[in-house]
Amino acid sequence: MIHDVDTHIETNPGIVESLMLAPGVRKIPRERRRRRLPKSDTRGWKGIFWRLQFDSQYLRTVVQSAFALLCLWIGVEFYLFVRWGLSGNNSAIVSRPPGVEGFLPISALMSLKYWLQTGIINNIHPSGLFIFCALLLISFLMKKAFCSWMCPIGTLSESLWMLGERIFGRNRRLPQWLDYPLRTLKYLILAFFAYVTETMDVGGLRAFIDSPYNRMADVKMYLFFANISFFAVWTILVLVVLSVAIKNFWCRYLCPYGGLLGLISVLSPLKVTRQTSTCIDCELCSKACPSGINVHSVKRVWSDECTACYMCIEVCPVKNTLEIKAAKDLKPIPSWVFGSLLAGVFVGVIGLAMLTGNWHNSISHEEYQKRFKELNAPAYEHFGARGH
Numbered sequence: 001m002i003h004d005v006d007t008h009i010e011t012n013p014g015i016v017e018s019l020m021l022a023p024g025v026r027k028i029p030r031e032r033r034r035r036r037l038p039k040s041d042t043r044g045w046k047g048i049f050w051r052l053q054f055d056s057q058y059l060r061t062v063v064q065s066a067f068a069l070l071c072l073w074i075g076v077e078f079y080l081f082v083r084w085g086l087s088g089n090n091s092a093i094v095s096r097p098p099g100v101e102g103f104l105p106i107s108a109l110m111s112l113k114y115w116l117q118t119g120i121i122n123n124i125h126p127s128g129l130f131i132f133c134a135l136l137l138i139s140f141l142m143k144k145a146f147c148s149w150m151c152p153i154g155t156l157s158e159s160l161w162m163l164g165e166r167i168f169g170r171n172r173r174l175p176q177w178l179d180y181p182l183r184t185l186k187y188l189i190l191a192f193f194a195y196v197t198e199t200m201d202v203g204g205l206r207a208f209i210d211s212p213y214n215r216m217a218d219v220k221m222y223l224f225f226a227n228i229s230f231f232a233v234w235t236i237l238v239l240v241v242l243s244v245a246i247k248n249f250w251c252r253y254l255c256p257y258g259g260l261l262g263l264i265s266v267l268s269p270l271k272v273t274r275q276t277s278t279c280i281d282c283e284l285c286s287k288a289c290p291s292g293i294n295v296h297s298v299k300r301v302w303s304d305e306c307t308a309c310y311m312c313i314e315v316c317p318v319k320n321t322l323e324i325k326a327a328k329d330l331k332p333i334p335s336w337v338f339g340s341l342l343a344g345v346f347v348g349v350i351g352l353a354m355l356t357g358n359w360h361n362s363i364s365h366e367e368y369q370k371r372f373k374e375l376n377a378p379a380y381e382h383f384g385a386r387g388h
Contacts, residue, residue, distance in 0.1 A: 056310035056335035060148070063339055064155045071152045074099040082222050085372035096368070098359050100218050101128030105257050107214055108132035109197055114205040122209045123362035125217075127353055134349035138342060139261040143268045145342050147251060147258050148290075148307035154258075157248050158290065164244035171247045173292060183252060183305075186259035193256060212379040215363060216371050220380065247290050252305070262304035269326040270333060272301040272312060278321045285312035285322055295322070310335050 051058040077097040084094040101108070104125060111122050111129040121129060135146050147154045161171050174182065200208065208214055224232075242249040251258050272295060274285075285295040291305040295312045308324060313335075316322040323332030333341075353359045374380065 053334075053336050056314050059335050059339050060309065063149050063343065067150045068152050068155055070099070078218070078222060082219055082226075085219065085368055088369075088373070093365055096218075096361075098127035098361070099131075101125045102131040103221065104128045104217055105132065106193060107209075107217055109193060110200070110205055110208055113197055113200075114202065114209060117202055117205075121358050123358075124209050124215055126358040126361060127350075130349055130353035130358060134346050135261060136264060137349065138345050139264040140267055141345065142270055142338065142342055143306055143308035144258065144261045144265040144304070145308040145338070146261060148309035149339065149342055150346070151258075153255070154248075154251055154307075157243050157251050160240060160243040161247040161249075161290070167244070172245050174246065179292075185253050186256050189254070190256035190259045212371065212374070212377070213381070216375065216380055219372070219375070223375075247292070252291070265306070266302060266304050270308065270324055270338075271326075272306060272308070273323055273325050273328055273332075274299055275321045275323075278318050280318055280321075282317065284315045284317065288312050288315040300328070308338070310338075 052062065053059075074097045077094075078100045080094045081096045084091050105128075107125050108128040108131065111125060112132060115121055115129065138146050148158070164171050173179075213220070239250055239254075246252075274295065276299060279296070281296065283296045286293065286297075288311045289295055290309065290311060291303070291307060293301060293303050293306060293312075295301060310324070313322045313324065320332070324338065325332045350359075371380075
């Protein structure tokens with residue numbers, strides 16, 4: 001899905017001229033107008049390369065699509081692995097894809113604490129720990145960019161609100177008296193998981209990590225969706241409907257993972273920065289922001305809701321007025337550099353896991369065969385289960 005920002009400049013070539021005539025909006029000098037690709041050059045490789053370099057939303061769509069395909073590939077491999085496990089050794093051995101551990105954030109959180117306290121990287125879900133650390137590092141360096149550039153749920157959520165915008169012409173924005181309390185929900189959920197993790201000592205963490213439940217947590221997660229309950233289906237449908245009507249409903253109000261990354265992102269040196277001397281006060285940036293941030297009223301965006309999606313920068317009609325940079329006096333980070341750094345950090349941390357032998361877990365195919373047969377036992381029903 002190509003994220004042509006639904007307004008403003010790309011779909012309305014006359015927006016610059018109309019802004020000049022709008023009351024209270026200053027005139028844009030010709031030399032400061034944003035560069036646009038001529039229509040004659042929009043096709044072919046030239047157009048693709050131009051858009052990858054200068055169209056942040058086109059680039060972001062490419063990154064989102066690549067990551068979604070990677071997740072789909074992991075999902076297919078994991079499906080084949082589970083099918084092998086449930087077949088009772090009646091088919092050829094299929095290896096489990098380590099990348100599936102990226103969908104086990106609670107296990108990764110406990111693995112991180114265990115690693116920090118003991119210096120030991122557990123061999124049950126080691127790749128999950130490295131994926132988790134990669135996302136924390138990305139948030140510390142590059143805002144909450146994972147959510148808008150890579151997260152498959154974030155991509156789905158964005159696609160849903162864009163669908164709603166196409167169907168209804170706009171999305172609903174909740175009033176502040178309801179928006180602020182709802183936004184605390186993801187932090188309350190995060191606080192609960194943080195509290196549970198904090199109250200566990202090294203022995204408790206080790207017991208959880210080695211428990212039958214944790215060893216097969218990815219399989220249990222798959223079976224939950226493969227045999228989804230009526231209640232769960234309706235819950236997902238309600239979330240889908242709300243996400244169509246309200247921008248990023250799940251991400252904004254309920255995702256504890258996003259809440260954690262948002263808190264860390266406040267420390268990031270990179271922030272959307274507004275040059276007040278050239279700003280024409282058109283407020284297009286605030287209207288385009290999917291997180292509802294009033295970009296036009298601040299010099300630097302500190303909000304934990306900012307995902308560095310570049311949407312506000314893309315719609316700004318004045319060159320060099322909105323930029324992402326580490327400090328006001330430093331050079332801005334072009335979107336193609338930002339995207340390259342984002343992918344580089346993620347691939348670098350994953351590569352480190354592979355090079356150090358911490359990507360694949362230590363569970364043998366023989367053990368998996370045994371545990372697949374025991375999946376209905378009480379030890380696999382809740383995370384507090386102990387024993388091997």
